[in-house]
Amino acid sequence: MLKSVLVNDIMSCEKMVRETEDNEVKIAIGADHGGYELKEHIKKVIEDMGIEYEDLGTDSVESVDYTDYAIPVAEKVANGEVDRGILICGTGIGMSVSANKVDGIRAALVHDSYTAKLTRQHNDSNVLCLGGRTTGFLIAEEIARIWLGEEFEGGRHERRINKISQYEKVRKG
Numbered sequence: 001m002l003k004s005v006l007v008n009d010i011m012s013c014e015k016m017v018r019e020t021e022d023n024e025v026k027i028a029i030g031a032d033h034g035g036y037e038l039k040e041h042i043k044k045v046i047e048d049m050g051i052e053y054e055d056l057g058t059d060s061v062e063s064v065d066y067t068d069y070a071i072p073v074a075e076k077v078a079n080g081e082v083d084r085g086i087l088i089c090g091t092g093i094g095m096s097v098s099a100n101k102v103d104g105i106r107a108a109l110v111h112d113s114y115t116a117k118l119t120r121q122h123n124d125s126n127v128l129c130l131g132g133r134t135t136g137f138l139i140a141e142e143i144a145r146i147w148l149g150e151e152f153e154g155g156r157h158e159r160r161i162n163k164i165s166q167y168e169k170v171r172k173g
């Protein structure tokens, strides 16, 4: 229990140091074959916003397993290598289910601009999941722009997300 608390604290410190050093937000993005085309579009949006990103694949529409992209992207966010992640599969569901298995990840599957805003303000979501087969490119672009630009409100919402972190710590023992 103490070990996992310390590891989490060290990871938070590393993230703070990195943010202070380069003062740049960095994104990791990943998709399976169902999300590949939308990923390529969202990469242009991220570039247009002047945000640095790392593309963890996939690189074509050839069939792959969403877990092989969800977990690496989520782990990069959880260990502080990047600030946030974007994951895209056919529906966004496989990506969100997988990413949320990683401690410290609050992945939100979003279909509209209102929830894109609210999941940043209230949940401090650190991974955005999109459906390449369920959400049109222009709506997805609007969602990504809002989600990337919105801040966490803190306050009572901080207390709630702290309860999630606390649960993760206790569960790990």
Ligand code: RB5
Pocket (backbone or CB within 6 Å): 032, 033, 034, 035, 066, 089, 090, 091, 092, 093, 094, 095
């Ligand atoms: C792949 O066919 C599809 O199952 C996947 O992209 C995703 O939608 C799963 O949740």
